[in-house]
Amino acid sequence: MKLRKTTAMAALALALTATAACGGKDGEAGDQEKKTDEKALPTYEVAKDVDIDSAVFEKAKKRGKLIIGAKADQPYLGFQNQSSKKYEGFDIEIAKMVAADLGFDPEKQVQFKTIDSSIRETAISKGQVDLMVGTYTINDERKKQVDFVGPYYMAGQDLLVRKDEKDIKGPDSIKGKKVCSITGSTPLQNIKENKGKYGAEPVEFGKYTDCVKQLIDGQVDAMTTDDAILKGYAAQRPTKLKVVGELFSEEPYGIGLKKGQDKLQKAVTDAVKKHQENGDYEKAYDATLGLSGSKFVEPPALDN
Secondary structure (H helix, E strand, C coil), rough: CCCHHHHHHHHHHHHHHHHHHHCCCHHHHHCCCCCCCCHHCCCCCCCCCCCCCCHHHHHHHCCCCEEEEEEEEECCEEEEECCCCCCCCCHHHHHHHHHHHCCCCCCCEEEEEEECCCHHHHHHHCCCCCECCCCCCHHHHCCCCCEEEEEEEEECEEEEECCCCCCCCCHHCCCCCCCEEEECCCCCCHHHCCCCHHEEEEEEHHHHHHHHHHHHHCCCEEEEEEEEHHHHHHHHHCEEECCCCCCCCCCCEEEECCCHHHHCCCCCHHHHHHHCCHHHHHHHCCCHHHHHHHCCCCCCCCCC
């Protein structure tokens, strides 16, 4: 009896181990075949004796840390690990490059702060963050409220589909298809306002993760938003999802900062340019967004 009980418990333990290896919450553990390789990420030498004639910089220097606004729900782009509470992703690496060149240790003197898209300009202008690095598209309306460094990455509206999808090859092939995005987003509006052109049936949710689940479950045919965000989800679930790779808009990403900080703006521009030229930028991309299978593309020219 004792032997039979022991054998049964061993079998149960083995079964649980196998389940953990193949599944996990919502089946995600088995999908996350590729993870950010910490060893592949570049390291950034912290500049010494940096002096910039900027009120924002002086305030950060006095407090002993740089506060950077970021995203927390975009895998491989701007994502906060719920276990370690650390932020990771391509945008986070861009922020670390800049911080190091401004004289702040990225691991000890940078505080990342999750900022919703709707309050980014407010957070910058009120000094709640020193810089904003989080899929922040540069446009004329935002330029009235904040200054930008960039573009450091040219994103664009794209489509995320299931790995075995063969019919959807771009925006011209979504007629009659259910296409998901988040409420109030520019990509969703584009699909809605151009129904005569695309002919898609828009489906909207409050969170990107809801769209991803609907897509994996077969409830929708595609998901649309900036390609950089889609690449992150494709990298998270490489056996189930892929990015189509046909852009139908341009979304130039920039680093936001308070207006009137010209010297700081130049210092941040110089930092981004330096790390693009020395190879750090490409290494960071390959270890994050590159895991989606999307090849590295040379970044756009920075505005001076």
